[in-house]
Amino acid sequence: MSDKGVGTAGRAPAGTAADPGPRTARSAAVWEELRALLASLAGAGEGPLRIVDAGGGTGGAAVPLAALGHEVTVVEPSPDSLAALERRAAEAGVRVRAYQGDTLDLRALLPEAEAHLVLLHNVLEYVDDPASALTDVVGVLRPGGAVSVLAANAFAAALHRVLAGGVAEAHRVLDDPDGRWGEGDPMPRRFTAEGLTGLTARAGLVAPRVRGVSVFADLLPGRYDAGHEEEGALAALEREAARRPELAGIATQLHVVAFRPEG
Numbered sequence: 420m421s422d423k424g425v426g427t428a429g430r431a432p433a434g435t436a437a438d439p440g441p442r443t444a445r446s447a448a449v450w451e452e453l454r455a456l457l458a459s460l461a462g463a464g465e466g467p468l469r470i471v472d473a474g475g476g477t478g479g480a481a482v483p484l485a486a487l488g489h490e491v492t493v494v495e496p497s498p499d500s501l502a503a504l505e506r507r508a509a510e511a512g513v514r515v516r517a518y519q520g521d522t523l524d525l526r527a528l529l530p531e532a533e534a535h536l537v538l539l540h541n542v543l544e545y546v547d548d549p550a551s552a553l554t555d556v557v558g559v560l561r562p563g564g565a566v567s568v569l570a571a572n573a574f575a576a577a578l579h580r581v582l583a584g585g586v587a588e589a590h591r592v593l594d595d596p597d598g599r600w601g602e603g604d605p606m607p608r609r610f611t612a613e614g615l616t617g618l619t620a621r622a623g624l625v626a627p628r629v630r631g632v633s634v635f636a637d638l639l640p641g642r643y644d645a646g647h648e649e650e651g652a653l654a655a656l657e658r659e660a661a662r663r664p665e666l667a668g669i670a671t672q673l674h675v676v677a678f679r680p681e682g
Contacts (some may be wrong), residue, residue, distance in 0.1 A: 447654035448661035449540075449569065449674055452630055453480075456565055456676060457487070460535045470558060472654040473522050473552075474542035478504035478515060485513035492516040492534075494525060495532035522552040527674045529559045540569035543618075544608045553622035560679045566624060568675040569632065573598030573609035575671045579637070612667055615675045631670025634660035 425565045460468055468489045472481045475493035477500050485491040485508065493515055495501055501517050508515045520541065537556045543549040556566055573592055580589040580600050588600035598609030610618075616627045635656055660666045667673060 426545065429557070435666045438473065444650055444653035444657050445638045445671075447657045448630060448632050451658050451661070452674060452676065453484075453567065456536065457483065457484075457489075460565060469533055470536045470538070471525070471529060471534045471556075472538040472540075473525060473556060474540070475504070475538065476500045478507045480538055480540060481515050482507050482511050485515050486511060490516075492518065492529065494518045494520050494522070494528060495523050522546060522555045526558045531558060532561045533559060534559050536562045537564070538567045538569075540567065541571075543568065543570045543610065544606055544617075550618055550621055553624075554617055557622050557624065557679060562679055563681045565676055565678050566619070568619070569672055570615060570675075571598070571606055571609040572631070572668075572670055572673045573611050574612075574668050575637075576600060576606070576609055578669055579671075582638070585591070593676060594631055610673060612673055612675075615673055616677075619675060619677040623679065625680050627663065627675050627677040629667055630661040630674045631663075631667035631672075632674050633657065633671040634666045634669060637671045 444554060457468065469485055470481075470489050472478075472484075472491060473477045474492045475481045475495050476497070478493060481491045481493045481504065493501070493504060495504070495517065496519065498519060501519060504515065504517055518524070520528055522539075537560055539552070539556055543552060546552045551569075553566070576598060577589040577592040577600075580586075580592060585600065592598055592600045592609075597607070598611070599606065612629045616629065619627050638651060660670075661674070
């Protein structure tokens, strides 16, 4: 496992590769929630937040967060992804600390109870034990800190299979404890909102809130090619849809934010 700082210190100006605005309509709702969460966590005025991106890949979230002036650490098992992260951070003119490792390595790699925020985005679908992964995350989270979990929604997968003509596959998604539609399903595991909030509770996290991500964008025809104006309208629609709990059931992904209790 390696530890290296990538990129250079400083903040990139708006409009660079590290501009923290959403790139697509699909990410608009996540960034809206993250901006509000960052503002809340920074309320004590302690300076830059310490953020850990577990399974952070090539830095799609880490680099924009570093551009906001936060101290960001990525823990990622893939050396190729870490190399791409290094290039992205350098291009953006920001510094991101990077370690090669998995969620089970978090406690060995990072200080205990120090992070204000841990991202666990698109990770729980692939780990061997989601409950243990969340417990490992909580170990590096400070009291009052937050975990941001983004995971595939099983109910949405059933809807998408029906729209593709796979009625039997949709039925299997609903019956399968891992939310899979068959042997050819490339996703190892999907979740329901109840399942995700149950995992956070078992890890000792409290006050979970659930939002849907990509409620409408992934229902558009494959030939749909939005222009700049249409993409902006779709992003606004996705942000509004994420605020409506009744629509979370058909969102492609579920975004859960929960907190480690104070004291």
